[in-house]
Amino acid sequence: MSKDKNRDISVETLREKAVQAGVETVWERSEQQTPRCGFGEKGLCCNHCFMGPCRINPKGKSPQKGVCGATAEVIVARNFARMIAAGAAAHSDHGREVARTLLTAARNPDSGYSVKDVNKLHKVARTMGIEVKDRTKEEIAAEVAERALDNFGRQEEGELSFVRLAPEARQVLWKRLGVTPRGIDREIVEMLHRTHMGVDHDHRNIMLQGARTALAYGWGGSMIATELQDILFGTPSPLRGQVNLGVLSEKEVNVVVHGHEPVLSEMLVLAAQDKELQDLAKAQGAAGINLAGICCTANEMLLRHGYPIAGNVLQQELAVATGAVDVMVVDVQCVMPSLPEIARCFHTKLVTTSSKAKIAGTEHFGFSEDNALETAKAIVREAVLNFTKRDKVDIPHEKMDLIAGFSHEAINYMLGGSFRGSYAPLNDNIINGRIKGVAGVVGCCNPKVAMDRSHVGLVEELIANDILVVQTGCSAIACAKAGLLLPESAREHAGPGLAEVCEAVGMPPVLHSGSCVDNSRILTALSEMVRIGGLGSDISDLPVAGAAPEWMSEKAISIGQYFVSSGVFTVFGVGLPVEGSKIFTRHIYEEFETVFGGMWASEPDPGKMAALMIDHINTKREKLGIAKGRERVLFDMEMRRDLEV
Ligand code: XCC
Ligand code: SF4
Numbered sequence: 001m002s003k004d005k006n007r008d009i010s011v012e013t014l015r016e017k018a019v020q021a022g023v024e025t026v027w028e029r030s031e032q033q034t035p036r037c038g039f040g041e042k043g044l045c046c047n048h049c050f051m052g053p054c055r056i057n058p059k060g061k062s063p064q065k066g067v068c069g070a071t072a073e074v075i076v077a078r079n080f081a082r083m084i085a086a087g088a089a090a091h092s093d094h095g096r097e098v099a100r101t102l103l104t105a106a107r108n109p110d111s112g113y114s115v116k117d118v119n120k121l122h123k124v125a126r127t128m129g130i131e132v133k134d135r136t137k138e139e140i141a142a143e144v145a146e147r148a149l150d151n152f153g154r155q156e157e158g159e160l161s162f163v164r165l166a167p168e169a170r171q172v173l174w175k176r177l178g179v180t181p182r183g184i185d186r187e188i189v190e191m192l193h194r195t196h197m198g199v200d201h202d203h204r205n206i207m208l209q210g211a212r213t214a215l216a217y218g219w220g221g222s223m224i225a226t227e228l229q230d231i232l233f234g235t236p237s238p239l240r241g242q243v244n245l246g247v248l249s250e251k252e253v254n255v256v257v258h259g260h261e262p263v264l265s266e267m268l269v270l271a272a273q274d275k276e277l278q279d280l281a282k283a284q285g286a287a288g289i290n291l292a293g294i295c296c297t298a299n300e301m302l303l304r305h306g307y308p309i310a311g312n313v314l315q316q317e318l319a320v321a322t323g324a325v326d327v328m329v330v331d332v333q334c335v336m337p338s339l340p341e342i343a344r345c346f347h348t349k350l351v352t353t354s355s356k357a358k359i360a361g362t363e364h365f366g367f368s369e370d371n372a373l374e375t376a377k378a379i380v381r382e383a384v385l386n387f388t389k390r391d392k393v394d395i396p397h398e399k400m401d402l403i404a405g406f407s408h409e410a411i412n413y414m415l416g417g418s419f420r421g422s423y424a425p426l427n428d429n430i431i432n433g434r435i436k437g438v439a440g441v442v443g444c445c446n447p448k449v450a451m452d453r454s455h456v457g458l459v460e461e462l463i464a465n466d467i468l469v470v471q472t473g474c475s476a477i478a479c480a481k482a483g484l485l486l487p488e489s490a491r492e493h494a495g496p497g498l499a500e501v502c503e504a505v506g507m508p509p510v511l512h513s514g515s516c517v518d519n520s521r522i523l524t525a526l527s528e529m530v531r532i533g534g535l536g537s538d539i540s541d542l543p544v545a546g547a548a549p550e551w552m553s554e555k556a557i558s559i560g561q562y563f564v565s566s567g568v569f570t571v572f573g574v575g576l577p578v579e580g581s582k583i584f585t586r587h588i589y590e591e592f593e594t595v596f597g598g599m600w601a602s603e604p605d606p607g608k609m610a611a612l613m614i615d616h617i618n619t620k621r622e623k624l625g626i627a628k629g630r631e632r633v634l635f636d637m638e639m640r641r642d643l644e645v
Contacts, residue, residue, distance in 0.1 A: 006451035008481055010245055010396035014318040017394060021345040025317045026336065030447035042580030043076040049197035058580050068197060072581040077203035078195040080557070080578055080588075081210040085191040087558025088213050090333055091517050092184050092221025093356075094261055096152055098228045101263045103145035104369040105232060106138045112267060112373040115141050116234045120409075124227050128161045141231065148224045154183030160220045162227075166523075167530040169538040170567060174215065177595065179208055179565065181216035188213055203584050204591075211565040211596065218562030223520035229300070233266050236303035236405040236514065238414070238507070243480040245315060246399030247308035248324045251287040255383045256310055256319055257301065258294035259331035260515065264353055264367055265297045267376035268329065269305055274377060281384045289380065294319060295334050296473060296515035303405050303514050312452075312474035313552075314445045320348045323393045327383035331367070332357045334444070334553065347389040351379055402485035404512035406470070408524045414505055423525070423532045426468075430543060431534050431626050434497030436466045437617035438529075440522045440563070442475050443548030443556045446574050449604070452478035454549035454573050457606035459484055463509040465614050466495035470525070473516040475549070484510045519559050522546075523566060536624055540567030540597025543620040545613035549573035549606055560600065564588075567597040569616045571609050576602040 006012065018025050039045040039055040046066050047053040054066035056075060065071055070078075105113035115121055115137045122132045125140050128147050132140055151160050159180045163171060174180040181187050191213040194200035200209070230236075248254050255272060257265045271277065272291045281289050292310040293301045301307040310319050313334050319325050320342045328339065329351045340361050343350040352358050353367035353375070363382075367375045406414075409421075416422035429435045439462050445451050455478035459469050463484075471479060483489055490502035494509040502509050513521045526539045535542050546563045548556050551572055563570045578584050579602070592599035603609045621627045 007453045007456060007478075008244070008398065008451060010398040011315070011318060011451060013396065014245070014321045014394070018317060018321040018342060018345075021321070023342045023345050024338070025342075026314055026338070026447045029338070039580070041575065041577060043079045043577040044072060044580035046070060046075045046078070048078065048195065056580060070201065073203040073583040073587075074201050074206075076578050076581040076584045077206040080584075081191055081195050081206050081213075083554040083557040083577075084210045084214050084561050085188050085195075085558075087553065087555035088184075088217035088221065089188050090555050091225065091558075092152070092188070092217055094332070094517060095184075095221035095225035095228070096149070097261055097263055098225050098232070099145050099148040099152075101369050102141055102228050102232055103149070106142035106145060108370070111369060112270065113232060113369065115231055117231050120227065120230045120235050124231060127165060144231070145228070148228060151220055151224060152184045155186060157182060160184065160216065162219045162223045165527055166219065166566070167527055167538050173538070173596075177208060177211075179212040179215060181212055181220055184216045184220040187216040203587060207587065210561055214558050214561035215565050217558050218520060218523055218566065222517045223523065225517040226514070226520045229262055229517075230407070233262055233304050235409050236407045237410045238403055238405040239306045241302045241306045241308060241402055241404055242399050243309040243402055243477060244399045245311055245319060245322060245396045247292050247310055248319070248322055248395045249287070249290040250324065250393055250395055252290035253281050253284070253286045253288070253384050253387045254325050255289065255291050255380055256294060256325045256328045257291065257297045258316055258328055259335055260296045260333045260517075261331050262297065262300040262304070263369070263372070264329075264331050264376070265293065265301050266304075267372040268380065269301065269307070270373060271376035271380040274380070277377065277380050277384060280381065281387070284384055284387045286384070286387050289384065296517075297331070299404075299473065299476065299512075299515040299518075303407075303512070308399075309477055309480070312445050312477040314447060314451050317342050320346055322395050323347065323391055324395050326386040326390070327351055327379060329353060329379050330357070333555070335359075347386060347391060349382055349386050351382065353379075398481070400481050400483050402480040402512065403487065403508055404476070404480070404485065406507075406511035406513050408521045408528065411511065411525065412528075414507055423528045427529060427532045427534050429497075429501050433626065433628070434466065434501050435468050436497070436614075436621065437543035437545070438468045438470060439544065439613055439617075440470050440472075440519070440546040440568075441479075441549065442472045442516065442519055442546070442559065443551040444474050444553050445478065446550045446552040448574055449550055451550075452481065454604075454606040454609070455479055456482045456484065458547060458549050458610050459510055460493055461607060461610035462613065463490075463494045463498060465610070466498040467614065467617060468498060469510045470513050470522055471510055472513050472518050472522070476512045478550075479510055480512065484508070485512050516555060516559065523562075526566070526568070538567055538597065541620065541624065543617040543624070544568060545616050546570040547572070547609060547613060549609060564592060564598040564600055565596050569598055569601070569613070571601040571603055571612055573604050573606070573609060575604060576600070
């Protein structure tokens with residue numbers, strides 16, 4: 001646990017309240033784990049078979065090999081690769097649920113799901129080579145869903161549908177390296193196979209499959225989730241919202257949704273608007289029903305409907321400790337098993353919904369595409385009936401406004417206007433040096449470091465250096481709480497060039513693009529920057545960098561790896577569980593640059609992290625010959641026509 005205070009002051013008060021109520025929070029438990037096992041933190045512990053568990057002495061003393069003979073670099077590589085596989089599995093399984101829901105929407109008009117964004121449907125269908133002419137949207141949607149599902153189970157050689165959206169040069173590189181992803185499930189399975197006892201013992205070869213698995217996730221599972229969610233629920237566009245625990249309402253029934261899949265939260269949105277339930281709430285003495293989110297589900301509900309975000313991953317227990325949450329409904333991922341204990345100390349009912357994710361002692365409302373709305377209504381009813389059972393309520397005052405909803409399409413539209421939506425103005429401003437580059441700052445929060453500090457510190461420094469920041473996940477929530485996601489923050493925090501562009505367009509210097517599966521929107525944006533031209537021929541030529549300053553989940557590692565394999569320099573804070581092997585760190589920190597054009601770095605200090613990213617961006621600018629900045633190029637008609645393909 002870091003000695004720095006968490007950046008968000010409401011945290012300490014609620015934490016104390018929880019402790020007084022006799023429960024621990026994530027911070028107390030984190031302290032109890034300190035000091036942590038040094039072998040584990042360095043990636044040097046292996047339990048892949050029961051001749052072990054084995055560990056390697058990091059100081060060069062004995063033992064230097066596992067019982068089977070595995071060296072430090074093999075053990076570290078296998079552990080890291082398994083993290084990639086698990087992360088890829090989690091978000092890709094989310095993508096699979098979305099594809100199944102799209103199929104339900106296409107086949108069953110009474111399911112409550114339907115195609116909301118026909119433009120996006122057509123665009124995705126065309127990418128997949130699916131005919132759209134003279135067909136109903138249901139026919140097209142069914143085929144898109146089937147094709148997407150086929151991406152998971154593909155066995156043959158060949159590639160996933162969305163790989164063709166990557167720049168040509170990238171696709172050629174992936175082919176040459178043999179890492180073009182074939183089937184999503186297949187790559188994950190092969191990764192698990194190769195890291196089983198006694199299989200792949202070459203750390204470089206293990207990481208080639210690590211790259212392939214991560215790419216299957218980024219350009220497969222994750223992109224399928226994002227694109228098909230847009231088809232089902234609408235493509236986000238900029239809207240105003242609010243964030244932090246202060247969004248909970250004293251007078252209304254609070255339903256807090258936590259987890260990841262909008263397949264659930266979209267139905268809760270409908271249920272919370274139900275007239276009968278609204279009336280029931282009033283009959284209970286409540287002013288209405290307030291729906292708010294935690295983690296990525298919150299991001300999904302914010303981006304598409306403007307519903308408020310109650311907090312990030314570390315605030316899930318604190319939300320309960322306000323005493324104002326009538327129901328917390330969870331699905332999958334980032335849901336702490338500690339929740340029932342704290343819920344018992346307050347009046348909160350905890351409800352699980354996914355057959356994949358139950359918590360012992362918690363009420364389960366089985367949710368599937370076929371009973372979605374009914375289940376959602378039953379959950380909201382539970383909350384309404386629980387409202388009168390509240391005891392003392394302590395809702396912190398902290399809340400902040402933000403603008404979110406910067407999907408790739410929205411950025412296109414904002415920059416280029418409705419008739420010639422394009423990234424050309426972005427490239428143009430990067431070439432002339434007003435904007436120095438683009439950084440993706442994403443990922444979780446981690447109680448090992450002071451909450452939100454690294455996210456906010458890093459992002460402030462990047463925008464002050466005229467670097468446009470794109471965010472997702474809990475990182476976006478952290479910066480939103482600090483007020484960085486408002487257009488006004490450009491004047492206050494951004495460098496002069498970036499501020500000028502932001503003010504001209506009316507956008508914040510930090511763009512909230514969604515949940516963690518929406519990191520695929522960043523891949524799309526990067527590919528589009530390459531396609532528009534003037535910044536090289538591959539993602540690895542672009543003046544861009546990525547970071548996850550307070551990461552904790554396996555998904556974050558997998559996301560990091562797909563950015564690196566797509567050509568992006570990516571820095572992680574908190575540390576990486578690979579430091580036990582110099583051979584391995586040299587491979588992913590240095591050699592990767594010559595393999596993928598993108599590499600990993602680990603740097604816990606946000607200032608130094610910013611410096612690494614800025615240096616990288618400047619190096620790329622030099623290579624592109626735009627280091628000094630160039631005057632704005634005025635487009636003539638012919639150049640514009642070229643851009644509008
Ligand atoms: Fe989870 Fe997605 Fe990490 Fe937040 S950022 S802690 S993964 S909710 Ni996704
Ligand atoms: Fe030990 Fe090798 Fe078994 Fe790992 S696979 S636990 S290093 S014997």
